[in-house]
Amino acid sequence: MADQQQAPGPRVRVRGKERKNPTPKAGRNLPAATAVGLAMLFAVLGGLLFMPLAFVLIVTVFAIFGVWEVFRALEASGTRLPIIPAMTGTVAMPLAAYFGGPESLLFALLLSSVAVLLWRSLEGAAGSARSIYAGVFTLAWVPFLISFAVLPxxxxxxxxxxxxxxxxxxxxxxxxxxxxxLLVVSNDTFGYLVGASLGKHPMAPKISPKKSWEGFGGSIAGAVLVGVLASIFVLGQPWWFGAALAVGMVAAATAGDLAESMVKRELGIKDMGNGLPGHGGVMDRLDSIVFASPVAFMIFSAGAGG
Structure with missing residues (x-):
């Protein structure tokens, strides 16, 4: 998720002349970030609308890279999670959600957690508790939550x-x-634009000082506009459903971003990885979606039930 408050980039001198650094203070190269973000969005939407199993596989690949980044970050801090059962569960959960629904997804999470416990137990007692906790936490955080994006x-x-x-x-x-x-992208985009120009009051200065209440308000306003239009013209739902969905998505996405920021601060790192130019790592892109996906699924289910 983009930072919702950014000051203009610092100026640097090149051959005696001053020019603006293309990378903002927050360390984000906006052109590169935009290009990578659009490429990922088009790939995901293309699979979703024309080749559904390809979409599920794309979600699985994102989850695999996300778990790998968490594994590397934890390993650098002295905690080694059982990567083989964790990766096996990561591959299984999106497929279980697609073919079997919520019950199969929960069963896959349970089996994966048991596999982590048994695998680590066979390696000895030293550090086993932290390793098991880290493995189950990672399974629940990344592949389980993102699999809710497949359940609809x-x-x-x-x-x-x-x-x-x-x-x-x-x-x-x-x-x-x-x-x-679309709503997660809207949350990111409008929050960044409003926060960069108007942001003055930090939301959580000890966790993510660049996020502002002004940017949060911009996220809600932009997402509500997009949600109302999508609700009427795409989903065939009343306008208020789109507004409620948008507010839920912004709240969940912001919570997901702050949660990842807390994890990174605890581990003493800036980004989970560096594989995506302008974005950092895959988890730095998934942080919003993993929290927004289950909230969206519950809202959609409630709307269908109503």
Whole structure:
């Protein structure tokens, strides 16, 4: 999630002349970040609308890289989680959610947690408690939560083993996921724009000092606008459903971003990785989505039930 308050970048001197540094103070190269973000968004939406199993595999790949980054960060701090059972569970959970629904997802989390416990128990007692806690925490944080982004496909009965959607008809679950992603991007974009220009009051200075209440307000305003339009023209729901969904997404995305910031501060690192130019690591992009996905699924389920 983008920082919601950024001062203009520092000036540097080149051959006796002063020019503006293209990278803002927060360390984010905005052109690179925009290009990478759009490329990922188009890849995800392309799979979602035209090749659903490809979308599930993309989600799985993101989860794998996210878990690997957490593993490396924890290892650098002296905690080594059992990576083999953790990665096995990471691959299994999105597929379980797609083909089996919520019950299968919960069962996959349970089996993965037991596998972590047994695997680590066989390696000896030294440091086992921290290792097991770290493994179960990582499974619940990354692959379990992000798998909720797949559940609407199963809930709407749109599951197809391979190939495009049968008859070329995109199910409502796919449009729900697309709306979720659009709202997370809107939260990020509007929060960054408003916070960068107007942000003066930090939300949580001890956790993420660059996030401001002004940026948070910009996120809500922009996301509500996008949510209302998406609700009416994409989901076929009343306008107030889109407004409620948008507020829920902004709250969840902000909580996810702050939660990852707390983890990074505890580990003494700035980014979880450096694989995405302008973004840091994969987890620095997933932090909002992993919290927003279960909230969106619950809101969509409540809306369908109503």
């Amino acid at each position: 496909l199963h809930a709407s009965g749109g599951v197809t083993p391979i190939g495009p959607w049968p008859g070329g008809v995109v199910p409502v679950g796919a449009w729900q996921i697309g709306t979720l992603l």
